Amino acid sequence: MTKIIVFTDIHFCVEHLDHEINPVTRLEDGLRHALKYNADADHIIITGDLTHKGGIGSYELLKQSLEKFDVSFELMIGNHDHRENFLSVFPETPVSENGHVQRIIDTDTHRLILLDTLDGPPYDYPLSHRGMLCEKRLAWLDEQLASAGNLPVVIFMHHHPHDVGFRAMDTIQLVNSDEFYAVLARHKNVQHISCGHVHRTISGSHRGIPFSVFKSTVGQMPMIFNSMDFHAETNEPPAYGIINLGMHGVTVHTEDYGLTDLDVFL
């Protein structure tokens, strides 16, 4: 079995350190929690919106936090990130041949495909808040699915690739969803899709493929489906995801860390 810890939407920002929700404290508390109770995790993936404004100072702040933990991290980017600034602070991050922050990880039972859905450069906001897979990224995805052999695939991507019911966020989902699902349909080997971006726990299936979305470590999406307020957030407990991959499939858990003292159960 392969155990994957997933954090998403950590939104580091040097200007938010005095806010009620401190992104640094939230992530470090979450990582301590995840590593304490899931010391057997094989991978820790952070599925984008690593920063809030994409500034180099915020990436350096993240680097300082991650260096406190004696584990490696698979870092992905989202719409609040800046690819070049990210890579200047994390130059060791693998990129695909066209410079996108995407790669594969093969486990005993699955191929993990980590996709870069950031629509830029140019970083043309608010348009760049939507997700995009350009021709080059779709071709790369096609190749990774084709070469997976007998391994079923789990895709990690920041943007959700279909409507999830939140009106505002659905306008900035992956915009070329049809092209994305057409590539997946050619291979029929994707077993699960894990996303972030919405700041809410959501699961289901779309076009026959199961998906899950995890909550953020900072503000969460209010459960008001028809709101068009992109900035609305609630101060609910933060969460991380735990994905177990086995011979026969995928199991997905979420943990709202900080709600319960788990030590009393040890």
Ligand SMILES: [Fe+2]
């Ligand atoms: Fe986010």
Ligand SMILES: [Fe+2]
């Ligand atoms: Fe996002």
